[in-house]
Amino acid sequence: QLQLHESGPGLVKPSETLSLTCTVSGGSISSADYYWVWIRQSPGKGLEWIGRTHSSGNTYYNPSLKSRVTISADTSKNQFSLKLTSVTATDTAVYYCARAIRESSVAGSYPLGMDVWGQGTTVTVSS
Amino acid sequence: DIQMTQSPSSLSASVGDRVTITCRPSQSISRYLNWYQQKPGKAPKLLIYAASSLQSGVPSRFSGSGSGTDFTLTISSLQREDFATYYCQQSHIAPYTFGQGTKLEIK
Numbered sequence: 516q517l518q519l520h521e522s523g524p525g526l527v528k529p530s531e532t533l534s535l536t537c538t539v540s541g542g543s544i545s546s547a548d549y550y551w552v553w554i555r556q557s558p559g560k561g562l563e564w565i566g567r568t569h570s571s572g573n574t575y576y577n578p579s580l581k582s583r584v585t586i587s588a589d590t591s592k593n594q595f596s597l598k599l600t601s602v603t604a605t606d607t608a609v610y611y612c613a614r615a616i617r618e619s620s621v622a623g624s625y626p627l628g629m630d631v632w633g634q635g636t637t638v639t640v641s642s
Numbered sequence: 643d644i645q646m647t648q649s650p651s652s653l654s655a656s657v658g659d660r661v662t663i664t665c666r667p668s669q670s671i672s673r674y675l676n677w678y679q680q681k682p683g684k685a686p687k688l689l690i691y692a693a694s695s696l697q698s699g700v701p702s703r704f705s706g707s708g709s710g711t712d713f714t715l716t717i718s719s720l721q722r723e724d725f726a727t728y729y730c731q732q733s734h735i736a737p738y739t740f741g742q743g744t745k746l747e748i749k
Contacts, residue, residue, distance in 0.1 A: 609687055618692075
């Protein structure tokens with residue numbers, strides 16, 4: 516059974532870099548059938564899709580965060596990571612990693628629902 | 643970005659009731675609409691993907707329908723464990739935005 520687990524600091528100072536890792540067990544992030552996604556949830560903004568990566572190396576980021584975010588994968592450790600630079604209090608949120616089903620056809624590739632989620636990790640930005 | 647408008651934002655209902663939640667994207671998203679259930683302190687759980695496909699393990703009292711700009715989630719007979727917050731999400735055009743949520747409470 517596939518499981519995802521987020522890890523990283525729960526407190527980050529303003530202007531510093533938020534770094535989180537998602538460890539995947541029970542399945543491989545090298546599978547071409549899925550995207551690997553980061554999402555966050557805050558009271559003020561609700562659920563926000565941050566970005567995703569795929570085994571092809573293709574990544575896509577939310578344009579609202581694109582200048583500050585990097586998602587990368589380490590297939591040897593079966594992990595993928597999130598880095599968010601220059602954080603402010605508005606980046607305070609619960610951060611989730613998840614797997615999204617990938618549908619591929621002649622019309623293109625689309626993510627379907629996110630079927631497996633980590634438990635979430637709370638990150639607070641404060642001095 | 644595509645704006646996702648859910649209605650109602652909150653709903654009171656009783657066990658056994660039939661409940662419908664609506665989601666309307668600001669532009670057409672074909673069938674790329676997903677529904678999630680979230681309980682306090684937990685991650686969202688996928689219920690329906692691609693508008694009408696029931697995720698494995700989800701009870702058949704949950705169903706989804708719609709396409710384009712008009713989607714619904716229906717719970718045919720509410721059970722106690724269904725009281726939660728429900729979100730729609732479009733996965734047609736990135737960034738893949740979510741609705742603001744519908745909180746389903748016990749009457």
